[in-house]
Amino acid sequence: MLVRGKPHRTIWLKADGPGCVQIIDQRALPHELVIEDLHSVDDVFLAIRDMHVRGAPLIGAAAAWGVYLSIVGQADKFDLETLIEDGEYLKTARPTAVNLAWAVDRVIGRLKTAESGHLALAKLEAELICDEDEEICRRIGESGLSLISDIAQGKNGPVNILTHCNAGWLATVDWGTATSPIYHAQQQGIPLHVWVDETRPRNQGASLTAWELCEQGVDHSVIVDNAGGHLMQQGEVDLVIVGTDRTARNGDVANKIGTYLKALAAFDNKIPFYVALPSPTIDWSIDHGKQIPIEQRLGDEVSFIQGYLNNEQVNVRLTPEKSPAANPAFDVTPARLVTGLITERGVCEASEEGLLGLFPERGKHD
Amino acid sequence: MLVRGKPHRTIWLKADGPGCVQIIDQRALPHELVIEDLHSVDDVFLAIRDMHVRGAPLIGAAAAWGVYLSIVGQADKFDLETLIEDGEYLKTARPTAVNLAWAVDRVIGRLKTAESGHLALAKLEAELICDEDEEICRRIGESGLSLISDIAQGKNGPVNILTHCNAGWLATVDWGTATSPIYHAQQQGIPLHVWVDETRPRNQGASLTAWELCEQGVDHSVIVDNAGGHLMQQGEVDLVIVGTDRTARNGDVANKIGTYLKALAAFDNKIPFYVALPSPTIDWSIDHGKQIPIEQRLGDEVSFIQGYLNNEQVNVRLTPEKSPAANPAFDVTPARLVTGLITERGVCEASEEGLLGLFPERGKHD
Numbered sequence: 212m213l214v215r216g217k218p219h220r221t222i223w224l225k226a227d228g229p230g231c232v233q234i235i236d237q238r239a240l241p242h243e244l245v246i247e248d249l250h251s252v253d254d255v256f257l258a259i260r261d262m263h264v265r266g267a268p269l270i271g272a273a274a275a276w277g278v279y280l281s282i283v284g285q286a287d288k289f290d291l292e293t294l295i296e297d298g299e300y301l302k303t304a305r306p307t308a309v310n311l312a313w314a315v316d317r318v319i320g321r322l323k324t325a326e327s328g329h330l331a332l333a334k335l336e337a338e339l340i341c342d343e344d345e346e347i348c349r350r351i352g353e354s355g356l357s358l359i360s361d362i363a364q365g366k367n368g369p370v371n372i373l374t375h376c377n378a379g380w381l382a383t384v385d386w387g388t389a390t391s392p393i394y395h396a397q398q399q400g401i402p403l404h405v406w407v408d409e410t411r412p413r414n415q416g417a418s419l420t421a422w423e424l425c426e427q428g429v430d431h432s433v434i435v436d437n438a439g440g441h442l443m444q445q446g447e448v449d450l451v452i453v454g455t456d457r458t459a460r461n462g463d464v465a466n467k468i469g470t471y472l473k474a475l476a477a478f479d480n481k482i483p484f485y486v487a488l489p490s491p492t493i494d495w496s497i498d499h500g501k502q503i504p505i506e507q508r509l510g511d512e513v514s515f516i517q518g519y520l521n522n523e524q525v526n527v528r529l530t531p532e533k534s535p536a537a538n539p540a541f542d543v544t545p546a547r548l549v550t551g552l553i554t555e556r557g558v559c560e561a562s563e564e565g566l567l568g569l570f571p572e573r574g575k576h577d
Numbered sequence: 578m579l580v581r582g583k584p585h586r587t588i589w590l591k592a593d594g595p596g597c598v599q600i601i602d603q604r605a606l607p608h609e610l611v612i613e614d615l616h617s618v619d620d621v622f623l624a625i626r627d628m629h630v631r632g633a634p635l636i637g638a639a640a641a642w643g644v645y646l647s648i649v650g651q652a653d654k655f656d657l658e659t660l661i662e663d664g665e666y667l668k669t670a671r672p673t674a675v676n677l678a679w680a681v682d683r684v685i686g687r688l689k690t691a692e693s694g695h696l697a698l699a700k701l702e703a704e705l706i707c708d709e710d711e712e713i714c715r716r717i718g719e720s721g722l723s724l725i726s727d728i729a730q731g732k733n734g735p736v737n738i739l740t741h742c743n744a745g746w747l748a749t750v751d752w753g754t755a756t757s758p759i760y761h762a763q764q765q766g767i768p769l770h771v772w773v774d775e776t777r778p779r780n781q782g783a784s785l786t787a788w789e790l791c792e793q794g795v796d797h798s799v800i801v802d803n804a805g806g807h808l809m810q811q812g813e814v815d816l817v818i819v820g821t822d823r824t825a826r827n828g829d830v831a832n833k834i835g836t837y838l839k840a841l842a843a844f845d846n847k848i849p850f851y852v853a854l855p856s857p858t859i860d861w862s863i864d865h866g867k868q869i870p871i872e873q874r875l876g877d878e879v880s881f882i883q884g885y886l887n888n889e890q891v892n893v894r895l896t897p898e899k900s901p902a903a904n905p906a907f908d909v910t911p912a913r914l915v916t917g918l919i920t921e922r923g924v925c926e927a928s929e930e931g932l933l934g935l936f937p938e939r940g941k942h943d
Contacts, residue, residue, distance in 0.1 A: 241896065241897035241900075242894070242897075406903075407900075409777070409879065409895065409896075410803070411775070411777060411801040411802065411803060412801045414895055417879075417895045417896045417900075418895070418896070418897075421896050421897050421900040422897050422900075424900075425897045425899045425900055431900065431901070432876075432900075432901050432902055432903040433876075433879055433880065433896045433900050433901070433902040433903075434879065434902065434903050434904070435777040435778045435802070435834065435835070435904070436777065436801070436802050436835070437776070437802050437833075437834040437835025437838065437908075438834055438835070438903065438904070438905055438908075439838070440835070440837040440838040440841065440908060441834060441837060441905050441907075441908035441909075442903075442905070444908065444909070467803075468801065468803040468804055468807060469801070469802070469803025469804070469806070471806040471807060471810070471842070472803065472805070472806040472838040472839075472841070472842060473838075475806065475838070475841040475842060475845055476837070476838060476841060479841055505807070510798075510799075513775065513783075513799055513800065513801055514799065515884070516882055516884060516893070516895070517893075518881070518882060518884070518893025518894055518895050519893055519894040519895075520886070520891055520892075520893045520894070525886055525891070525893060526886075527882070527883075527884025527885055527886045527891060527893055528608070528884055528885040528886070529775065529780055529783045529784070529882070529884050529885075530607065530775075530783045530784070530787050530799045531607035531608075531784075531787050531788050531791045533791045534607075534773075534783075534787040534788075534790075534791055534797065534798075534799050535797070535798050535799070536798060536799040536800065537772075537799075537800050537804065537808075538800070538801070538804070539804055539807050539808070541807075542803075542806060542807035542810065543807075543810070
């Protein structure tokens with residue numbers, strides 16, 4: 212999508228490379244645009260571990276490029292053992308990110324059987340992973356576009372869409388998941404306005420989604436997480452689209468903490484509530500959302516907040532020093548509150564039946 | 578309630594006065610305890626306007642002491658005209674606060690007919706307003722106590738109570754409204770744990786409610802506003818108690834933005850949701866909550882946040898400079914989601930019938 216008016220991905224091979232991969236260092240957003248050069252496996256490891264990049268699809272893409280940089284580092288002689296060591300090292304950058312291990316294994320698997328041309332092959336495979344991710348996100352956008360255009364036909368003025376957290380292109384290689392239908396609608400000339408939940412505690416909405424929409428020229432307003440219910444009561448929201456970290460077989464959806472509250476409000480006000488997801492985030496082995504473990508993160512993310520002061524990022528305290536804070540990072544929205552799931556194969560009901568209609572090959576438990 | 582182990586009110590006449598009223602300057606909380614001396618009508622005006630004190634009952638009490646300080650300022654000769662002028666000036670400090678005008682008019686009304694002893698009379702009336710407010714809040718606590726003790730009898734471990742914003746003693750003269758049942762339960766030795774919603778955008782929960790509970794020694798955890806729904810799903814909340822700015826005749830409740838979302842989650846998880854209110858906040862002239870106008874405040878409260886850095890309060894930017902922000906300050910929770918109203922006359926159903934059961938003198942529209 213656009214950055215300062217020019218099309219960008221979140222990760223790419225530097226043109227005058229080889230041997231240099233570039234990313235947007237998301238820690239500096241929304242206040243500064245920092246393009247970071249990654250030259251080594253170590254650079255990629257740190258970029259993933261310290262969240263210069265985040266979002267499962269983008270972490271996978273970064274890891275793939277990490278394997279490529281491992282081979283760049285080997286100079287003339289390809290050594291599979293070193294490559295596997297580097298791969299295992301990369302996998303530990305964020306141990307719970309499934310895409311990370313998947314991408315590392317995929318690129319290394321492609322190289323194992325090759326006798327020569329490993330650098331070119333690694334580059335090809337990393338590019339393929341990026342292209343595939345972009346394609347999945349593009350299709351999610353096409354799937355979701357009609358949900359927006361149908362609303363646009365029935366009203367004057369912009370379609371008001373509420374979103375929570377950042378399920379935007381910054382979490383993927385391009386397009387994003389929840390944002391992809393929005394960007395597709397923008398390309399169709401449909402008038403839009405997006406309510407951006409700030410998404411405490413880490414404020415991915417206020418910092419990342421708002422930045423994306425600014426750069427892309429999509430009309431939007433940042434709101435506190437408390438405001439969405441009231442806006443729905445007032446008829447100011449036509450549609451909710453969020454992303455998901457994991458979807459259970461029955462359509463229950465785990466996503467950033469607070470998603471459940473917005474789903475309740477949408478249901479109470481008869482506003483459609485959609486979840487956009489690439490099919491790899493469907494966990495077919497899990498029957499319902501109660502089986503999804505919820506990460507408890509450090510209370511400091513609640514007690515402190517990061518902001519911008521005098522041209523630098525600072526971390527300021529919000530709570531009394533003696534007050535403990537609790538910080539569950541995700542919640543589960545039951546399928547009964549979800550109007551539909553937007554996937555790369557189309558839109559379906561949030562149910563096992565709905566999902567199997569689009570993914571019949573998953574008909575048996577696996 | 579307790580501050581550094583000693584009982585305090587939010588406003589009091591300085592012991593070695595006369596002529597000096599003291600308040601806790603709430604702008605410095607939770608990071609510093611600043612006791613401010615008010616010597617004049619101007620001091621009180623600024624304290625109200627610039628929110629050194631806030632909360633309708635406390636604003637009323639401060640205004641009453643403002644009238645007293647006006648007479649102190651007159652030295653020997655009582656001049657009714659000056660007093661009325663000062664009163665009108667005080668009323669403009671926060672034009673929408675009903676208690677402000679009410680308190681000013683009450684004290685001046687008491688003085689108008691007196692021929693002498695105006696200073697003593699003004700002091701008496703201001704003290705009476707404070708005592709009456711404390712008494713209302715104490716009774717709200719007694720009314721709500723059994724809701725907590727009943728839960729305590731049925732479970733092991735602490736009763737988990739969730740509250741939103743600050744309907745605490747800092748908003749009143751003492752006890753608070755939503756917090757009064759909590760403090761009464763603490764005095765009964767009932768084990769408690771309070772989930773404190775931080776309450777963006779102004780963070781009254783994270784700064785004021787958390788500070789109160791720290792000082793009072795009530796076990797608590799600060800959480801982001803997004804977390805409450807998940808905690809309810811997990812069975813971690815036994816009871817919700819919030820305050821209200823205005824209650825309609827049918828039991829619809831206007832309160833700080835985000836209250837509605839918590840009421841939805843409580844309803845969805847069959848958790849009792851109570852609203853504590855002094856009866857003067859019931860607006861008998863309004864049939865239902867849709868008639869309550871909702872204040873739209875400046876977007877800067879969303880785009881920036883106040884925190885503590887290197888021993889000083891700072892305001893840091895959270896959003897991209899080009900991103901607009903919207904900031905509705907209150908929402909309306911429909912009576913159907915409210916388990917009951919806790920008043921100084923007891924607990925009733927959130928309905929016209931319920932309210933008239935406690936306040937039969939309001940049987941006719943007025």
